[in-house]
Amino acid sequence: MAESNGEDPAKSLAPLYLTPRSDQPEEDQYQDQTKQHVHHDHQRTKLILCCGFILSLTILIAVTFIILSLTVFHLHSPKLTVTSISIIQPLDFVNGKVNTTQNATLAVEISLHNPNPAVFKVKDVSVLFYHDELVVVVGESIRRSETIPAKRTVEMNLTTEIDTRKLLASVPGLMEDFNGSVVLRNRVAVNGKVKMIKIFKKSVQLKTDCVVTMMMMNNSSKPSFDCNRTRNTYEHVRN
Numbered sequence: 001m002a003e004s005n006g007e008d009p010a011k012s013l014a015p016l017y018l019t020p021r022s023d024q025p026e027e028d029q030y031q032d033q034t035k036q037h038v039h040h041d042h043q044r045t046k047l048i049l050c051c052g053f054i055l056s057l058t059i060l061i062a063v064t065f066i067i068l069s070l071t072v073f074h075l076h077s078p079k080l081t082v083t084s085i086s087i088i089q090p091l092d093f094v095n096g097k098v099n100t101t102q103n104a105t106l107a108v109e110i111s112l113h114n115p116n117p118a119v120f121k122v123k124d125v126s127v128l129f130y131h132d133e134l135v136v137v138v139g140e141s142i143r144r145s146e147t148i149p150a151k152r153t154v155e156m157n158l159t160t161e162i163d164t165r166k167l168l169a170s171v172p173g174l175m176e177d178f179n180g181s182v183v184l185r186n187r188v189a190v191n192g193k194v195k196m197i198k199i200f201k202k203s204v205q206l207k208t209d210c211v212v213t214m215m216m217m218n219n220s221s222k223p224s225f226d227c228n229r230t231r232n233t234y235e236h237v238r239n
Contacts, residue, residue, distance in 0.1 A: 183212070
């Protein structure tokens with residue numbers, strides 16, 4: 001029967017064509033949006049991780065800086081100590097009277113200890129003697145520009161002259177009381193700066209007050225003295 005019709009079976013089948021589905025564009029758009037969301041989420045995740053890393057690193061650096069500033073880089077005030085006060089030139093007596101043309105000379109030995117891991121640069125050291133509130137020295141003994149290495153102690157010897165006229169004017173009866181004593185107040189002041197790696201800096205002022213008792217007719221070169229605790233003042237500086 002198929003032969004009687006004379007038709008080829010292969011030709012009886014209609015050709016197949018791929019026709020797009022009616023919802024195909026929407027599906028493609030959805031896939032594109034999905035890819036964009038995934039890309040944006042990936043970028044956002046990378047940004048969050050980067051910001052978190054930077055924040056963590058900043059906090060770590062800040063904490064490390066604070067710990068170092070409170071421990072290793074913490075600057076301490078140097079220690080000032082008066083170790084000795086001696087008479088180089090005592091008061092001179094002529095015919096039972098104090099020679100007002102001859103001043104007495106005293107030597108003050110001090111030690112400066114630097115406990116810091118950085119050098120302590122001493123700007124100046126001054127020595128004064130008072131009777132009551134009157135300065136009885138000739139000028140002011142000053143020593144400048146001393147550098148104390150880290151963890152070291154440096155000894156200094158300072159000399160100063162006692163003005164005999166000022167002393168006699170301040171101590172009534174000194175001319176007559178040769179067996180008596182003179183009580184003076186000594187002050188040593190040190191100004192300097194401690195600096196570490198140009199970041200940690202401290203301007204330091206150290207002061208020590210001593211009470212010195214000088215016997216008039218005693219030939220001893222070592223007067224008695226008693227020093228108070230050192231008063232330290234300091235401030236952080238920028239330069």
